[in-house]
Amino acid sequence: MIAKQLALPAFSLRHLHVWRRNSLVWRKLAVPSMLGNLADPMIYLLGLGYGLGAMLSDVGGMPYIAFLAAGTVCSSTMMSASFETMYSGFSRMHVQKTWDAIMNAPVTLDDVLLGEAVWAASKSMLSGMAVLLVAWGLGLLHSALALWVIPVVFLTGLAFAGMGLVITALSPSYDFFMYYFTLAITPMMLMCGVFFPVSQLPAALRALAQVLPLTHAVDLARPLMNGAVPGDIPLHLTVLAAYAIAGFYIALVLTRRRLLQ
Protein backbone atom coordinates (compact mmCIF):
# COMPACT_ATOMS: atom_id res chain seq x y z
CA MET A 1 0.00 0.00 0.00
CA ILE A 2 2.75 2.43 1.02
CA ALA A 3 4.84 1.38 -1.99
CA LYS A 4 1.90 2.18 -4.25
CA GLN A 5 1.56 5.65 -2.74
CA LEU A 6 5.26 6.33 -3.15
CA ALA A 7 5.40 5.05 -6.73
CA LEU A 8 6.90 7.43 -9.25
CA PRO A 9 4.32 9.32 -11.27
CA ALA A 10 3.09 7.75 -14.50
CA PHE A 11 2.21 10.55 -16.89
CA SER A 12 0.30 10.49 -20.13
CA LEU A 13 -1.07 13.00 -22.59
CA ARG A 14 -4.44 12.59 -20.87
CA HIS A 15 -3.33 15.33 -18.49
CA LEU A 16 -4.12 17.69 -21.36
CA HIS A 17 -7.84 16.93 -20.92
CA VAL A 18 -7.58 18.34 -17.39
CA TRP A 19 -5.60 21.35 -18.61
CA ARG A 20 -8.18 21.92 -21.30
CA ARG A 21 -11.05 21.74 -18.83
CA ASN A 22 -9.50 24.43 -16.67
CA SER A 23 -8.64 26.62 -19.61
CA LEU A 24 -12.23 26.39 -20.85
CA VAL A 25 -13.48 27.69 -17.49
CA TRP A 26 -10.85 30.42 -17.51
CA ARG A 27 -11.76 31.54 -21.04
CA LYS A 28 -15.27 32.38 -19.88
CA LEU A 29 -13.86 34.90 -17.44
CA ALA A 30 -10.55 35.67 -19.10
CA VAL A 31 -10.80 39.45 -19.24
CA PRO A 32 -11.95 40.14 -15.67
CA SER A 33 -9.55 37.45 -14.46
CA MET A 34 -6.58 39.04 -16.20
CA LEU A 35 -7.52 42.53 -15.03
CA GLY A 36 -7.98 41.24 -11.50
CA ASN A 37 -4.62 39.52 -11.61
CA LEU A 38 -2.99 42.64 -12.93
CA ALA A 39 -4.52 45.15 -10.52
CA ASP A 40 -2.59 44.12 -7.42
CA PRO A 41 0.91 44.02 -9.00
CA MET A 42 0.19 47.28 -10.85
CA ILE A 43 -0.68 49.10 -7.64
CA TYR A 44 2.63 47.99 -6.12
CA LEU A 45 4.62 48.62 -9.26
CA LEU A 46 3.29 52.09 -9.97
CA GLY A 47 2.79 53.17 -6.37
CA LEU A 48 6.12 52.03 -5.01
CA GLY A 49 7.97 52.31 -8.30
CA TYR A 50 7.20 55.97 -8.87
CA GLY A 51 6.41 57.01 -5.30
CA LEU A 52 9.28 55.39 -3.46
CA GLY A 53 11.44 55.36 -6.56
CA ALA A 54 11.43 59.15 -6.73
CA MET A 55 13.29 59.27 -3.42
CA LEU A 56 15.90 56.71 -4.42
CA SER A 57 18.86 56.94 -6.69
CA ASP A 58 19.58 53.78 -8.71
CA VAL A 59 18.86 50.47 -7.04
CA GLY A 60 20.97 47.51 -8.20
CA GLY A 61 22.34 49.67 -11.00
CA MET A 62 18.97 50.64 -12.49
CA PRO A 63 16.04 53.00 -11.80
CA TYR A 64 13.93 51.69 -8.94
CA ILE A 65 10.86 51.17 -11.12
CA ALA A 66 12.85 48.92 -13.47
CA PHE A 67 14.24 47.07 -10.46
CA LEU A 68 10.76 46.61 -9.06
CA ALA A 69 9.21 45.61 -12.41
CA ALA A 70 11.40 42.50 -12.60
CA GLY A 71 10.51 41.57 -9.03
CA THR A 72 6.83 42.14 -9.69
CA VAL A 73 6.82 39.86 -12.75
CA CYS A 74 8.08 37.05 -10.50
CA SER A 75 5.93 37.77 -7.45
CA SER A 76 2.83 38.06 -9.61
CA THR A 77 3.63 34.66 -11.12
CA MET A 78 4.13 33.23 -7.64
CA MET A 79 0.78 34.58 -6.45
CA SER A 80 -1.14 33.40 -9.47
CA ALA A 81 0.23 29.84 -9.36
CA SER A 82 -0.36 29.66 -5.60
CA PHE A 83 -3.95 30.88 -5.77
CA GLU A 84 -4.77 28.58 -8.66
CA THR A 85 -3.44 25.41 -7.06
CA MET A 86 -4.74 26.25 -3.60
CA TYR A 87 -8.10 28.02 -3.69
CA SER A 88 -9.20 26.86 -7.14
CA GLY A 89 -7.52 23.46 -6.83
CA PHE A 90 -9.09 22.83 -3.44
CA SER A 91 -12.51 23.71 -4.87
CA ARG A 92 -12.06 21.18 -7.63
CA MET A 93 -10.62 18.50 -5.38
CA HIS A 94 -12.70 18.84 -2.24
CA VAL A 95 -15.75 21.01 -2.77
CA GLN A 96 -16.91 20.31 -6.32
CA LYS A 97 -15.40 16.81 -6.44
CA THR A 98 -14.31 17.52 -10.00
CA TRP A 99 -11.22 15.34 -9.61
CA ASP A 100 -13.36 12.41 -8.42
CA ALA A 101 -15.54 12.77 -11.49
CA ILE A 102 -12.50 12.84 -13.77
CA MET A 103 -11.01 9.75 -12.11
CA ASN A 104 -14.19 7.79 -12.81
CA ALA A 105 -13.27 8.28 -16.45
CA PRO A 106 -10.08 6.68 -17.78
CA VAL A 107 -7.82 9.39 -16.34
CA THR A 108 -5.55 8.66 -13.37
CA LEU A 109 -4.80 10.91 -10.40
CA ASP A 110 -1.23 11.30 -11.68
CA ASP A 111 -2.57 12.90 -14.85
CA VAL A 112 -5.14 14.99 -12.98
CA LEU A 113 -2.43 16.48 -10.81
CA LEU A 114 -0.05 17.02 -13.73
CA GLY A 115 -2.85 18.75 -15.63
CA GLU A 116 -3.47 20.99 -12.62
CA ALA A 117 0.23 21.84 -12.21
CA VAL A 118 0.76 22.62 -15.88
CA TRP A 119 -2.47 24.61 -15.96
CA ALA A 120 -1.45 26.69 -12.91
CA ALA A 121 1.94 27.31 -14.49
CA SER A 122 0.27 28.37 -17.74
CA LYS A 123 -2.11 30.73 -16.01
CA SER A 124 0.63 32.21 -13.83
CA MET A 125 2.79 32.63 -16.92
CA LEU A 126 0.05 34.85 -18.32
CA SER A 127 0.08 36.89 -15.10
CA GLY A 128 3.84 37.30 -15.32
CA MET A 129 3.59 38.19 -19.00
CA ALA A 130 0.92 40.79 -18.28
CA VAL A 131 3.31 42.62 -15.95
CA LEU A 132 6.09 42.16 -18.50
CA LEU A 133 3.87 43.79 -21.09
CA VAL A 134 3.20 46.75 -18.81
CA ALA A 135 6.93 47.08 -18.17
CA TRP A 136 7.45 47.16 -21.92
CA GLY A 137 4.73 49.80 -22.23
CA LEU A 138 6.51 51.90 -19.61
CA GLY A 139 9.68 51.67 -21.65
CA LEU A 140 11.50 49.61 -19.03
CA LEU A 141 12.66 46.77 -21.30
CA HIS A 142 15.87 47.15 -23.21
CA SER A 143 16.32 44.15 -25.48
CA ALA A 144 14.76 41.03 -26.87
CA LEU A 145 16.52 39.16 -24.07
CA ALA A 146 13.43 40.06 -22.03
CA LEU A 147 11.49 37.43 -23.99
CA TRP A 148 13.48 34.76 -22.10
CA VAL A 149 11.52 35.86 -19.05
CA ILE A 150 8.52 33.97 -20.46
CA PRO A 151 9.99 30.46 -20.03
CA VAL A 152 11.45 31.59 -16.70
CA VAL A 153 8.03 32.53 -15.35
CA PHE A 154 6.56 29.26 -16.64
CA LEU A 155 9.16 27.33 -14.68
CA THR A 156 8.57 29.61 -11.69
CA GLY A 157 4.86 28.86 -12.00
CA LEU A 158 5.58 25.11 -11.98
CA ALA A 159 7.68 25.50 -8.82
CA PHE A 160 4.92 27.35 -6.97
CA ALA A 161 2.25 25.03 -8.38
CA GLY A 162 4.13 22.06 -6.91
CA MET A 163 4.28 23.69 -3.50
CA GLY A 164 0.67 24.89 -3.67
CA LEU A 165 -0.55 21.39 -4.48
CA VAL A 166 1.28 20.07 -1.41
CA ILE A 167 -0.61 22.52 0.79
CA THR A 168 -3.89 21.69 -0.95
CA ALA A 169 -3.34 17.97 -0.37
CA LEU A 170 -2.87 18.64 3.35
CA SER A 171 -5.60 21.20 3.76
CA PRO A 172 -8.80 20.45 5.69
CA SER A 173 -10.40 23.73 4.54
CA TYR A 174 -9.75 27.05 2.82
CA ASP A 175 -8.69 28.63 6.12
CA PHE A 176 -5.56 26.50 6.18
CA PHE A 177 -4.10 28.37 3.19
CA MET A 178 -3.67 31.50 5.32
CA TYR A 179 -0.81 29.79 7.19
CA TYR A 180 1.03 29.15 3.96
CA PHE A 181 0.54 32.71 2.79
CA THR A 182 1.66 34.14 6.12
CA LEU A 183 4.56 31.77 6.70
CA ALA A 184 5.83 31.21 3.16
CA ILE A 185 4.51 33.57 0.53
CA THR A 186 4.74 36.86 2.43
CA PRO A 187 8.28 36.19 3.72
CA MET A 188 9.35 35.33 0.17
CA MET A 189 7.79 38.55 -1.09
CA LEU A 190 10.02 40.47 1.32
CA MET A 191 13.21 38.38 1.34
CA CYS A 192 13.76 37.32 -2.24
CA GLY A 193 14.77 40.55 -3.89
CA VAL A 194 11.38 41.70 -5.15
CA PHE A 195 11.38 45.14 -3.46
CA PHE A 196 15.05 45.55 -2.53
CA PRO A 197 18.30 43.67 -3.22
CA VAL A 198 18.85 40.51 -1.17
CA SER A 199 22.29 41.95 -0.30
CA GLN A 200 20.53 44.41 2.07
CA LEU A 201 19.53 41.52 4.35
CA PRO A 202 21.57 40.35 7.37
CA ALA A 203 23.79 37.35 6.61
CA ALA A 204 21.48 34.71 8.08
CA LEU A 205 18.47 35.88 6.09
CA ARG A 206 20.63 36.22 3.01
CA ALA A 207 21.60 32.58 3.30
CA LEU A 208 17.95 31.62 3.78
CA ALA A 209 16.95 33.61 0.71
CA GLN A 210 19.38 31.54 -1.36
CA VAL A 211 17.32 28.39 -0.83
CA LEU A 212 13.98 30.01 -1.67
CA PRO A 213 12.67 29.64 -5.22
CA LEU A 214 11.52 33.23 -5.69
CA THR A 215 15.10 34.49 -5.24
CA HIS A 216 16.25 32.40 -8.18
CA ALA A 217 13.33 33.47 -10.35
CA VAL A 218 14.17 37.14 -9.65
CA ASP A 219 17.89 36.55 -10.27
CA LEU A 220 17.03 35.29 -13.73
CA ALA A 221 14.28 37.74 -14.65
CA ARG A 222 15.94 40.98 -13.50
CA PRO A 223 19.05 40.87 -15.72
CA LEU A 224 17.00 39.57 -18.66
CA MET A 225 14.60 42.51 -18.37
CA ASN A 226 17.50 44.91 -18.21
CA GLY A 227 19.26 43.59 -21.27
CA ALA A 228 21.88 41.43 -19.58
CA VAL A 229 22.57 37.71 -19.49
CA PRO A 230 22.08 36.41 -15.91
CA GLY A 231 24.91 34.75 -14.06
CA ASP A 232 24.66 31.25 -12.59
CA ILE A 233 21.87 30.24 -14.97
CA PRO A 234 22.25 26.47 -14.31
CA LEU A 235 22.02 27.03 -10.54
CA HIS A 236 18.86 29.14 -10.78
CA LEU A 237 17.17 26.73 -13.19
CA THR A 238 18.13 23.76 -11.04
CA VAL A 239 16.66 25.27 -7.88
CA LEU A 240 13.40 26.18 -9.62
CA ALA A 241 13.15 22.75 -11.27
CA ALA A 242 13.94 21.04 -7.97
CA TYR A 243 11.06 22.86 -6.25
CA ALA A 244 8.76 21.99 -9.16
CA ILE A 245 9.70 18.30 -9.20
CA ALA A 246 9.94 17.71 -5.45
CA GLY A 247 6.78 19.72 -4.79
CA PHE A 248 4.85 17.81 -7.41
CA TYR A 249 6.01 14.42 -6.19
CA ILE A 250 5.21 15.17 -2.54
CA ALA A 251 1.82 16.56 -3.56
CA LEU A 252 1.12 13.42 -5.58
CA VAL A 253 1.97 11.08 -2.71
CA LEU A 254 -0.16 13.11 -0.29
CA THR A 255 -3.08 13.36 -2.69
CA ARG A 256 -2.97 9.62 -3.39
CA ARG A 257 -3.19 9.11 0.35
CA ARG A 258 -6.05 11.54 0.63
CA LEU A 259 -8.20 10.43 -2.30
CA LEU A 260 -7.29 6.86 -3.19
CA GLN A 261 -7.74 5.01 0.07
Added chain:
Amino acid sequence: MSSLRATGLRKFYGEHEVVAGVDLELRPGECFGLLGPNGAGKTTTLRLCLGLIEPDAGEISVLGMPVPARAREARRRIGVVPQTDNLDPDFAVEENLLVYGRYFGLATDEIRARIPGLVQFAGLNGRTHSRIHTLSGGMKRRLTLARALVNDPDLVFLDEPTTGLDPQARHLIWERLRQLLAQGKTIFLTTHFMDEAERLCHRLAIMDNGHIIAQGAPRELIARHIEPQVVEVYGDGAERWARETGRRLSERCEQAGETVFCYTRNADPLVHELERHERLRYLHRPASLEDVFLKLTGRELRD
Protein backbone atom coordinates in the same frame (compact mmCIF):
# COMPACT_ATOMS: atom_id res chain seq x y z
CA MET B 1 -18.11 -14.49 -19.76
CA SER B 2 -19.19 -12.40 -16.80
CA SER B 3 -19.22 -8.59 -16.95
CA LEU B 4 -17.70 -8.36 -13.52
CA ARG B 5 -16.31 -10.94 -11.17
CA ALA B 6 -14.87 -10.38 -7.72
CA THR B 7 -13.57 -13.18 -5.54
CA GLY B 8 -12.42 -13.06 -1.95
CA LEU B 9 -12.38 -9.27 -1.92
CA ARG B 10 -11.05 -7.69 1.28
CA LYS B 11 -10.33 -4.12 2.27
CA PHE B 12 -9.12 -2.86 5.62
CA TYR B 13 -9.17 0.70 6.93
CA GLY B 14 -6.77 0.42 9.82
CA GLU B 15 -8.08 -2.42 11.97
CA HIS B 16 -11.55 -2.19 10.52
CA GLU B 17 -12.37 -4.64 7.74
CA VAL B 18 -14.78 -2.70 5.53
CA VAL B 19 -15.01 -5.37 2.85
CA ALA B 20 -14.62 -8.80 4.42
CA GLY B 21 -14.37 -11.49 1.77
CA VAL B 22 -16.88 -10.53 -0.91
CA ASP B 23 -17.67 -12.68 -3.95
CA LEU B 24 -19.73 -11.16 -6.75
CA GLU B 25 -20.55 -11.98 -10.31
CA LEU B 26 -22.47 -9.87 -12.81
CA ARG B 27 -23.81 -11.48 -15.97
CA PRO B 28 -23.93 -9.43 -19.16
CA GLY B 29 -27.21 -7.55 -19.57
CA GLU B 30 -28.45 -7.94 -16.02
CA CYS B 31 -29.15 -5.42 -13.34
CA PHE B 32 -27.35 -6.42 -10.17
CA GLY B 33 -28.08 -4.65 -6.90
CA LEU B 34 -25.87 -4.35 -3.87
CA LEU B 35 -28.04 -3.60 -0.86
CA GLY B 36 -27.03 -2.74 2.62
CA PRO B 37 -27.42 -0.30 5.47
CA ASN B 38 -25.17 2.77 5.68
CA GLY B 39 -21.58 1.74 6.28
CA ALA B 40 -22.09 -1.80 4.99
CA GLY B 41 -19.20 -1.45 2.52
CA LYS B 42 -21.19 -0.92 -0.69
CA THR B 43 -19.39 2.18 -1.93
CA THR B 44 -16.00 0.72 -1.03
CA THR B 45 -16.89 -2.36 -3.07
CA LEU B 46 -17.78 -0.17 -6.05
CA ARG B 47 -14.55 1.80 -5.73
CA LEU B 48 -12.58 -1.44 -5.60
CA CYS B 49 -14.30 -2.66 -8.76
CA LEU B 50 -13.46 0.63 -10.52
CA GLY B 51 -9.82 0.22 -9.54
CA LEU B 52 -9.75 3.51 -7.62
CA ILE B 53 -8.54 1.76 -4.50
CA GLU B 54 -6.52 -1.42 -4.09
CA PRO B 55 -7.94 -4.48 -2.37
CA ASP B 56 -5.92 -5.99 0.48
CA ALA B 57 -6.86 -9.42 -0.86
CA GLY B 58 -8.93 -10.92 -3.64
CA GLU B 59 -9.22 -10.70 -7.38
CA ILE B 60 -11.36 -8.51 -9.59
CA SER B 61 -12.00 -8.75 -13.27
CA VAL B 62 -14.15 -6.21 -15.08
CA LEU B 63 -15.19 -6.70 -18.72
CA GLY B 64 -12.45 -9.30 -18.99
CA MET B 65 -9.71 -7.04 -17.64
CA PRO B 66 -7.91 -7.51 -14.33
CA VAL B 67 -8.50 -4.66 -11.89
CA PRO B 68 -6.69 -2.63 -10.62
CA ALA B 69 -3.88 -3.68 -13.02
CA ARG B 70 -5.83 -2.58 -16.12
CA ALA B 71 -8.47 -0.47 -14.39
CA ARG B 72 -7.90 2.58 -16.53
CA GLU B 73 -8.55 0.56 -19.66
CA ALA B 74 -11.62 -1.05 -18.12
CA ARG B 75 -13.02 2.37 -17.22
CA ARG B 76 -13.11 3.28 -20.90
CA ARG B 77 -16.11 0.96 -21.16
CA ILE B 78 -17.72 1.85 -17.83
CA GLY B 79 -20.09 4.68 -16.90
CA VAL B 80 -20.29 5.88 -13.30
CA VAL B 81 -23.08 7.69 -11.47
CA PRO B 82 -21.57 8.59 -8.11
CA GLN B 83 -23.46 8.90 -4.86
CA THR B 84 -23.13 12.68 -4.64
CA ASP B 85 -23.50 14.77 -7.76
CA ASN B 86 -20.19 16.00 -9.05
CA LEU B 87 -21.37 17.73 -12.18
CA ASP B 88 -19.06 20.55 -13.14
CA PRO B 89 -20.66 23.74 -11.76
CA ASP B 90 -18.41 25.88 -13.96
CA PHE B 91 -20.17 24.59 -17.06
CA ALA B 92 -23.63 24.48 -18.60
CA VAL B 93 -25.45 21.20 -19.34
CA GLU B 94 -24.01 20.70 -22.81
CA GLU B 95 -20.47 21.64 -21.78
CA ASN B 96 -20.61 19.13 -18.95
CA LEU B 97 -21.22 16.37 -21.48
CA LEU B 98 -18.60 17.70 -23.89
CA VAL B 99 -15.86 18.09 -21.31
CA TYR B 100 -16.62 14.73 -19.72
CA GLY B 101 -16.49 13.00 -23.11
CA ARG B 102 -13.01 14.40 -23.64
CA TYR B 103 -11.78 12.60 -20.52
CA PHE B 104 -12.50 9.41 -22.48
CA GLY B 105 -10.34 10.64 -25.32
CA LEU B 106 -13.35 11.13 -27.59
CA ALA B 107 -13.07 13.66 -30.38
CA THR B 108 -15.10 16.85 -30.01
CA ASP B 109 -17.17 16.09 -33.14
CA GLU B 110 -17.96 12.62 -31.92
CA ILE B 111 -19.19 13.95 -28.58
CA ARG B 112 -21.18 16.74 -30.19
CA ALA B 113 -22.95 14.13 -32.31
CA ARG B 114 -23.95 12.26 -29.14
CA ILE B 115 -25.07 15.25 -27.11
CA PRO B 116 -28.63 15.65 -28.52
CA GLY B 117 -29.41 12.01 -27.73
CA LEU B 118 -27.99 12.31 -24.23
CA VAL B 119 -29.85 15.55 -23.53
CA GLN B 120 -33.07 13.90 -24.67
CA PHE B 121 -32.36 10.86 -22.51
CA ALA B 122 -31.89 13.18 -19.54
CA GLY B 123 -35.16 14.95 -20.37
CA LEU B 124 -33.30 18.25 -20.54
CA ASN B 125 -34.38 19.45 -23.96
CA GLY B 126 -34.25 23.21 -24.03
CA ARG B 127 -31.90 23.32 -21.04
CA THR B 128 -28.64 22.66 -22.88
CA HIS B 129 -27.30 26.09 -21.98
CA SER B 130 -28.53 26.11 -18.38
CA ARG B 131 -25.99 26.35 -15.60
CA ILE B 132 -25.90 23.39 -13.22
CA HIS B 133 -27.06 25.33 -10.16
CA THR B 134 -30.32 26.19 -11.93
CA LEU B 135 -31.28 22.50 -12.31
CA SER B 136 -33.48 20.61 -9.84
CA GLY B 137 -32.17 17.59 -7.95
CA GLY B 138 -33.89 15.21 -10.36
CA MET B 139 -32.50 17.02 -13.40
CA LYS B 140 -28.99 16.88 -11.98
CA ARG B 141 -29.30 13.17 -11.35
CA ARG B 142 -30.57 12.58 -14.89
CA LEU B 143 -27.73 14.66 -16.30
CA THR B 144 -25.24 12.69 -14.21
CA LEU B 145 -26.74 9.52 -15.66
CA ALA B 146 -26.53 10.91 -19.19
CA ARG B 147 -22.92 11.96 -18.53
CA ALA B 148 -22.14 8.39 -17.50
CA LEU B 149 -23.32 7.28 -20.96
CA VAL B 150 -21.19 9.69 -22.97
CA ASN B 151 -18.69 6.91 -23.76
CA ASP B 152 -21.49 4.44 -24.66
CA PRO B 153 -20.39 2.08 -21.86
CA ASP B 154 -21.12 -1.64 -21.61
CA LEU B 155 -21.34 -1.52 -17.84
CA VAL B 156 -22.90 1.24 -15.72
CA PHE B 157 -22.16 1.70 -12.01
CA LEU B 158 -24.75 3.59 -10.00
CA ASP B 159 -24.12 4.42 -6.37
CA GLU B 160 -27.49 5.12 -4.72
CA PRO B 161 -28.93 6.69 -7.86
CA THR B 162 -32.22 7.92 -6.39
CA THR B 163 -31.25 9.00 -2.88
CA GLY B 164 -32.81 12.38 -2.12
CA LEU B 165 -35.19 12.40 -5.10
CA ASP B 166 -38.96 12.82 -4.99
CA PRO B 167 -41.20 9.94 -6.23
CA GLN B 168 -41.70 11.43 -9.69
CA ALA B 169 -37.97 11.87 -10.19
CA ARG B 170 -37.26 8.35 -8.91
CA HIS B 171 -39.76 6.78 -11.28
CA LEU B 172 -38.23 8.64 -14.19
CA ILE B 173 -34.74 7.38 -13.27
CA TRP B 174 -36.05 3.80 -13.01
CA GLU B 175 -37.70 4.11 -16.38
CA ARG B 176 -34.39 5.31 -17.89
CA LEU B 177 -32.49 2.45 -16.29
CA ARG B 178 -34.94 -0.02 -17.82
CA GLN B 179 -34.24 1.58 -21.20
CA LEU B 180 -30.53 0.96 -20.66
CA LEU B 181 -31.19 -2.68 -19.80
CA ALA B 182 -33.30 -2.98 -22.95
CA GLN B 183 -30.28 -1.70 -24.90
CA GLY B 184 -28.29 -4.59 -23.45
CA LYS B 185 -26.21 -2.66 -20.94
CA THR B 186 -25.20 -4.23 -17.65
CA ILE B 187 -26.05 -2.32 -14.50
CA PHE B 188 -24.39 -2.54 -11.10
CA LEU B 189 -26.21 -0.44 -8.52
CA THR B 190 -26.09 0.09 -4.81
CA THR B 191 -29.16 1.22 -2.94
CA HIS B 192 -30.83 1.12 0.41
CA PHE B 193 -34.28 1.42 -1.14
CA MET B 194 -35.78 -2.03 -1.24
CA ASP B 195 -38.56 -1.10 -3.64
CA GLU B 196 -35.93 0.17 -6.05
CA ALA B 197 -34.03 -3.10 -5.87
CA GLU B 198 -37.20 -5.16 -6.14
CA ARG B 199 -38.34 -3.28 -9.23
CA LEU B 200 -35.07 -3.09 -11.11
CA CYS B 201 -32.72 -5.86 -10.14
CA HIS B 202 -32.60 -9.29 -11.70
CA ARG B 203 -30.36 -10.39 -8.87
CA LEU B 204 -29.07 -8.77 -5.76
CA ALA B 205 -26.79 -9.24 -2.82
CA ILE B 206 -27.43 -7.98 0.69
CA MET B 207 -24.32 -6.68 2.37
CA ASP B 208 -23.77 -5.96 6.05
CA ASN B 209 -20.56 -5.22 7.95
CA GLY B 210 -18.49 -6.01 4.89
CA HIS B 211 -20.04 -9.44 4.32
CA ILE B 212 -22.55 -10.59 1.73
CA ILE B 213 -25.22 -12.23 3.83
CA ALA B 214 -27.69 -13.22 1.11
CA GLN B 215 -27.70 -13.33 -2.66
CA GLY B 216 -30.30 -14.17 -5.30
CA ALA B 217 -33.29 -12.93 -7.28
CA PRO B 218 -35.63 -10.64 -5.24
CA ARG B 219 -38.58 -13.09 -5.25
CA GLU B 220 -36.28 -15.97 -4.47
CA LEU B 221 -34.82 -14.14 -1.44
CA ILE B 222 -38.28 -13.35 -0.14
CA ALA B 223 -39.36 -16.98 -0.56
CA ARG B 224 -36.21 -18.29 1.05
CA HIS B 225 -35.94 -15.98 4.04
CA ILE B 226 -39.37 -14.90 5.07
CA GLU B 227 -43.00 -15.95 5.56
CA PRO B 228 -45.15 -14.76 2.65
CA GLN B 229 -47.69 -12.66 4.60
CA VAL B 230 -47.15 -9.72 6.92
CA VAL B 231 -49.62 -8.08 9.28
CA GLU B 232 -48.47 -4.81 10.82
CA VAL B 233 -50.37 -3.77 13.94
CA TYR B 234 -50.38 -0.27 15.47
CA GLY B 235 -52.21 1.50 18.25
CA ASP B 236 -52.70 1.45 22.00
CA GLY B 237 -52.25 -2.02 23.39
CA ALA B 238 -50.51 -3.43 20.32
CA GLU B 239 -47.74 -4.73 22.54
CA ARG B 240 -50.12 -6.48 24.90
CA TRP B 241 -52.07 -7.90 21.97
CA ALA B 242 -48.83 -9.28 20.50
CA ARG B 243 -47.93 -10.96 23.77
CA GLU B 244 -51.33 -12.48 24.30
CA THR B 245 -52.51 -13.28 20.78
CA GLY B 246 -50.15 -12.16 18.01
CA ARG B 247 -47.34 -14.51 18.87
CA ARG B 248 -49.71 -17.47 18.98
CA LEU B 249 -51.30 -16.79 15.58
CA SER B 250 -48.11 -16.01 13.61
CA GLU B 251 -44.87 -17.85 12.90
CA ARG B 252 -42.79 -14.86 13.91
CA CYS B 253 -43.67 -11.64 15.66
CA GLU B 254 -41.39 -8.59 16.01
CA GLN B 255 -41.85 -5.27 17.65
CA ALA B 256 -40.30 -1.99 16.52
CA GLY B 257 -41.35 1.02 18.56
CA GLU B 258 -45.16 1.11 18.65
CA THR B 259 -45.56 -1.28 15.74
CA VAL B 260 -45.86 -5.06 15.81
CA PHE B 261 -44.91 -7.05 12.72
CA CYS B 262 -46.44 -10.53 12.42
CA TYR B 263 -45.01 -12.85 9.78
CA THR B 264 -47.11 -15.81 8.75
CA ARG B 265 -48.03 -18.27 6.01
CA ASN B 266 -51.74 -17.75 6.57
CA ALA B 267 -52.91 -14.35 7.78
CA ASP B 268 -56.65 -15.13 7.93
CA PRO B 269 -56.78 -16.02 11.63
CA LEU B 270 -54.78 -12.88 12.51
CA VAL B 271 -56.95 -10.57 10.43
CA HIS B 272 -60.09 -12.21 11.76
CA GLU B 273 -58.81 -11.72 15.31
CA LEU B 274 -57.81 -8.09 14.71
CA GLU B 275 -61.27 -7.20 13.34
CA ARG B 276 -62.52 -7.58 16.93
CA HIS B 277 -60.11 -5.00 18.39
CA GLU B 278 -61.45 -1.53 17.75
CA ARG B 279 -58.44 0.27 19.18
CA LEU B 280 -55.89 -1.52 17.01
CA ARG B 281 -55.21 -0.57 13.42
CA TYR B 282 -53.55 -3.03 11.09
CA LEU B 283 -52.13 -3.43 7.60
CA HIS B 284 -52.11 -6.79 5.86
CA ARG B 285 -49.64 -7.07 2.97
CA PRO B 286 -47.44 -9.56 1.14
CA ALA B 287 -43.85 -9.87 2.41
CA SER B 288 -41.35 -7.65 0.63
CA LEU B 289 -37.63 -7.39 0.22
CA GLU B 290 -37.60 -4.84 3.02
CA ASP B 291 -38.80 -7.54 5.43
CA VAL B 292 -35.96 -9.79 4.30
CA PHE B 293 -33.50 -6.93 4.69
CA LEU B 294 -34.68 -6.06 8.19
CA LYS B 295 -34.68 -9.69 9.22
CA LEU B 296 -31.12 -10.17 8.02
CA THR B 297 -29.60 -6.85 9.06
CA GLY B 298 -31.67 -6.10 12.16
CA ARG B 299 -33.70 -3.06 13.09
CA GLU B 300 -31.07 -1.00 14.90
CA LEU B 301 -30.13 2.35 13.40
CA ARG B 302 -26.94 2.57 11.36
CA ASP B 303 -25.14 5.84 11.05
